[in-house]
Amino acid sequence: MTDAPQTVPDLPAGEPVPAVPAPASGVAAAPLDLRADLTTLTRALCDIPSVSGDETPLADAIEATLGAFEHLEVLRDGDAVVARTRLGRASRVVVAGHIDTVPVADNLPARLVGEGAHAELWGRGTVDMKGGVAVQLALAAALTEPTRDVTWVFYDHEEVEASLNGLGRIAREHPEWLEADFAVLCEPTAGGLEGGCNGTMRAEVTLTGVAAHSARAWAGVNAIHAAAEVLRRLAAYEPRSVDVDGLVYRESLNAVLVGGGTAANVIPDRCVVTVNYRFAPSRSVDEAFAHVRELLDGYEVVLTDAAAGARPGLDDPTAAAFADAVLAVTGGAPAPKYGWTDVARFSSLGIPAVNFGPGDPMLAHKDDERCPVWQLQSCYDALRSWLTA
Amino acid sequence: MTDAPQTVPDLPAGEPVPAVPAPASGVAAAPLDLRADLTTLTRALCDIPSVSGDETPLADAIEATLGAFEHLEVLRDGDAVVARTRLGRASRVVVAGHIDTVPVADNLPARLVGEGAHAELWGRGTVDMKGGVAVQLALAAALTEPTRDVTWVFYDHEEVEASLNGLGRIAREHPEWLEADFAVLCEPTAGGLEGGCNGTMRAEVTLTGVAAHSARAWAGVNAIHAAAEVLRRLAAYEPRSVDVDGLVYRESLNAVLVGGGTAANVIPDRCVVTVNYRFAPSRSVDEAFAHVRELLDGYEVVLTDAAAGARPGLDDPTAAAFADAVLAVTGGAPAPKYGWTDVARFSSLGIPAVNFGPGDPMLAHKDDERCPVWQLQSCYDALRSWLTA
Numbered sequence: 001m002t003d004a005p006q007t008v009p010d011l012p013a014g015e016p017v018p019a020v021p022a023p024a025s026g027v028a029a030a031p032l033d034l035r036a037d038l039t040t041l042t043r044a045l046c047d048i049p050s051v052s053g054d055e056t057p058l059a060d061a062i063e064a065t066l067g068a069f070e071h072l073e074v075l076r077d078g079d080a081v082v083a084r085t086r087l088g089r090a091s092r093v094v095v096a097g098h099i100d101t102v103p104v105a106d107n108l109p110a111r112l113v114g115e116g117a118h119a120e121l122w123g124r125g126t127v128d129m130k131g132g133v134a135v136q137l138a139l140a141a142a143l144t145e146p147t148r149d150v151t152w153v154f155y156d157h158e159e160v161e162a163s164l165n166g167l168g169r170i171a172r173e174h175p176e177w178l179e180a181d182f183a184v185l186c187e188p189t190a191g192g193l194e195g196g197c198n199g200t201m202r203a204e205v206t207l208t209g210v211a212a213h214s215a216r217a218w219a220g221v222n223a224i225h226a227a228a229e230v231l232r233r234l235a236a237y238e239p240r241s242v243d244v245d246g247l248v249y250r251e252s253l254n255a256v257l258v259g260g261g262t263a264a265n266v267i268p269d270r271c272v273v274t275v276n277y278r279f280a281p282s283r284s285v286d287e288a289f290a291h292v293r294e295l296l297d298g299y300e301v302v303l304t305d306a307a308a309g310a311r312p313g314l315d316d317p318t319a320a321a322f323a324d325a326v327l328a329v330t331g332g333a334p335a336p337k338y339g340w341t342d343v344a345r346f347s348s349l350g351i352p353a354v355n356f357g358p359g360d361p362m363l364a365h366k367d368d369e370r371c372p373v374w375q376l377q378s379c380y381d382a383l384r385s386w387l388t389a
Numbered sequence: 390m391t392d393a394p395q396t397v398p399d400l401p402a403g404e405p406v407p408a409v410p411a412p413a414s415g416v417a418a419a420p421l422d423l424r425a426d427l428t429t430l431t432r433a434l435c436d437i438p439s440v441s442g443d444e445t446p447l448a449d450a451i452e453a454t455l456g457a458f459e460h461l462e463v464l465r466d467g468d469a470v471v472a473r474t475r476l477g478r479a480s481r482v483v484v485a486g487h488i489d490t491v492p493v494a495d496n497l498p499a500r501l502v503g504e505g506a507h508a509e510l511w512g513r514g515t516v517d518m519k520g521g522v523a524v525q526l527a528l529a530a531a532l533t534e535p536t537r538d539v540t541w542v543f544y545d546h547e548e549v550e551a552s553l554n555g556l557g558r559i560a561r562e563h564p565e566w567l568e569a570d571f572a573v574l575c576e577p578t579a580g581g582l583e584g585g586c587n588g589t590m591r592a593e594v595t596l597t598g599v600a601a602h603s604a605r606a607w608a609g610v611n612a613i614h615a616a617a618e619v620l621r622r623l624a625a626y627e628p629r630s631v632d633v634d635g636l637v638y639r640e641s642l643n644a645v646l647v648g649g650g651t652a653a654n655v656i657p658d659r660c661v662v663t664v665n666y667r668f669a670p671s672r673s674v675d676e677a678f679a680h681v682r683e684l685l686d687g688y689e690v691v692l693t694d695a696a697a698g699a700r701p702g703l704d705d706p707t708a709a710a711f712a713d714a715v716l717a718v719t720g721g722a723p724a725p726k727y728g729w730t731d732v733a734r735f736s737s738l739g740i741p742a743v744n745f746g747p748g749d750p751m752l753a754h755k756d757d758e759r760c761p762v763w764q765l766q767s768c769y770d771a772l773r774s775w776l777t778a
Contacts, residue, residue, distance in 0.1 A: 213728065215589070215727045217628075231616055235617045254613075254614070256653050256657060258616070259648050338604045339604035
């Protein structure tokens with residue numbers, strides 16, 4: 001927070017200025033300044049580095065900040081913070097985002113580049129996804145009486161192995177915290193609405209041979225040569241584009257890793273091709289694996305990792321209402337999400353979910369990660385419109 | 390030496406028993422017992438471990454042993470020992486062998502298994518190549534008046550990178566030590582005569598692409614898929630068999646290593662296939678590389694390592710005399726050497742050279758490395774016959 005600007009810019013138009021929250025008793029962290037504009041707030045969030053595993057200072061700050069608002073019940077599990085209204089509305093929605101980032105690449109503190117419509121905030125986390133977290137925080141504070149009860153979820157460990165994922169942990173240990181009719185995940189979508197997500201799986205294709213000294217190659221059987229046909233099939237493969245609930249999901253199936261051989265004078269007896277299949281959410285993991293096995297018929301294929309996709313669910317009435325409200329502000333049309341995101345966790349809980357957040361996902365994790373300022377405001381406005389209609 | 394048997398078996402029939410040598414003054418190493426039979430001597434040599442880089446104790450013992458014989462001039466360079474007669478014969482020949490081994494695999498001390506015609510000596514170095522060194526040492530001591538002057542060479546660092554090779558070092562720093570009309574390298578040939586050797590080269594084929602997140606694979610270009618055609622050509626390649634000076638050299642061309650990709654969620658932008666081409670000695674390195682480039686036309690191929698082969702040279706009169714003398718004892722016919730050996734160093738010095746030694750080369754470096762005892766005797770008898778005729 002020490003690097004954060006101390007100016008007090010305007011809040012989004014039409015919102016009451018929340019009282020500056022005092023630190024909640026017993027919580028040492030300095031609260032975030034929610035009187036700041038979205039750019040300044042995003043910048044402040046980025047400047048509390050929170051690489052996966054080191055989210056505590058930021059989680060403390062979020063807990064301290066939201067704990068000061070009487071309209072919110074604040075819950076904590078590890079470095080995940082949940083804040084929810086309890087207005088007894090007919091419908092409850094979750095708005096969720098992760099607070100961790102991939103490692104900083106000498107791109108902090110965040111900096112503002114350009115002006116007006118061209119202004120961009122540069123730095124680790126601006127896209128993935130502290131811009132979205134800023135929108136969540138500002139709305140959580142501002143919307144004292146939303147038309148739907150809202151559960152604001154800020155969670156840890158999204159950028160690392162799935163078993164550590166904070167949202168998954170809450171689903172296991174406090175499933176009641178996630179009860180809702182609909183969920184919005186503020187992952188970057190460049191301010192557009194992206195429904196569901198493709199599934200993803202990894203499989204290993206192992207070719208075996210017989211080792212021999214390469215001076216007498218004919219005494220061996222070359223396992224790397226055996227990979228030629230596997231790679232040929234993958235290279236020739238034509239991935240599908242699949243319409244699911246009105247959105248077209250583009251699939252892909254690729255060799256992502258290959259390794260074989262032990263030494264430059266030995267005929268290799270083993271070669272492993274790792275395949276990554278991104279499959280439309282209309283296909284189950286079992287169906288997807290069967291498809292890979294069919295393509296690579298005759299070879300030893302072992303499934304090593306898989307996560308089902310999520311259907312866009314835009315045929316759900318709450319989702320449709322969300323889409324209508326959001327698109328009225330942002331324009332455009334719903335699109336499919338290609339990357340696997342935690343919407344699939346909501347989907348597996350039976351909760352329709354969509355991705356909607358500021359920042360171009362193609363810039364996530366890049367050294368030149370940067371988010372247009374207008375997308376922060378656009379997402380804020382769209383969500384606010386939905387939650388106040 | 391402490392593990393070596395203390396019995397005093399027969400020397401090969403017909404040889405005078407050399408005096409037990411006393412340690413040469415100033416050399417602390419205990420000399421080897423050259424009164425022992427070949428099996429015992431081989432075993433004693435094996436039981437002085439001499440993994441590449443740790444040859445000093447064995448080199449010291451060889452220097453001390455041969456230094457006691459007045460008919461030999463003993464020279465030393467690093468851990469290489471050279472002992473030579475100076476009888477003014479019309480012809481001089483080199484008989485060479487390396488004294489280092491690959492790492493011990495819990496297969497020392499050496500042990501004798503079986504009896505009579507089935508007796509085998511098991512353990513690291515029995516094949517590659519302390520059996521051959523034992524034959525050299527026994528003959529160096531016994532042949533006080535060979536019909537050709539003999540330069541006995543015992544050298545270090547053969548099993549590691551070529552730049553460390555002791556024979557290469559002598560060729561650079563004391564080329565006069567290697568002056569000869571013909572050379573015999575006592576590398577394992579299972580007691581047969583193997584002429585020349587294939588050349589060998591390594592080349593890297595690099596495929597490039599464009600990295601992208603695998604969730605949007607179409608934004609990238611897959612470098613591993615691009616390797617399919619390279620591997621297809623290698624798998625389909627039909628290697629030649631080439632007659633060189635009457636021996637048929639079998640070639641081979643193989644992918645020996647492959648590596649590509651950076652992570653399971655990234656479209657790989659680089660894949661490297663390492664190729665090993667073993668080529669007949671009638672082909673130069675340049676010609677061999679041109680052949681590989683032709684096969685892999687259209688791809689980026691970089692030569693990373695190469696060593697020319699050696700023609701068998703059996704048309705040389707001294708070589709022909711050697712072959713006649715040896716085959717009269719061993720039977721059989723000359724065969725080509727497939728593995729690259731230091732005969733190629735002699736070849737590059739203009740000295741015809743052949744491989745001739747005890748032990749099956751297919752068992753070299755194996756945990757179950759073992760040498761038939763009869764081959765020790767057969768090689769001894771054949772070389773003795775040649776050098777006393």
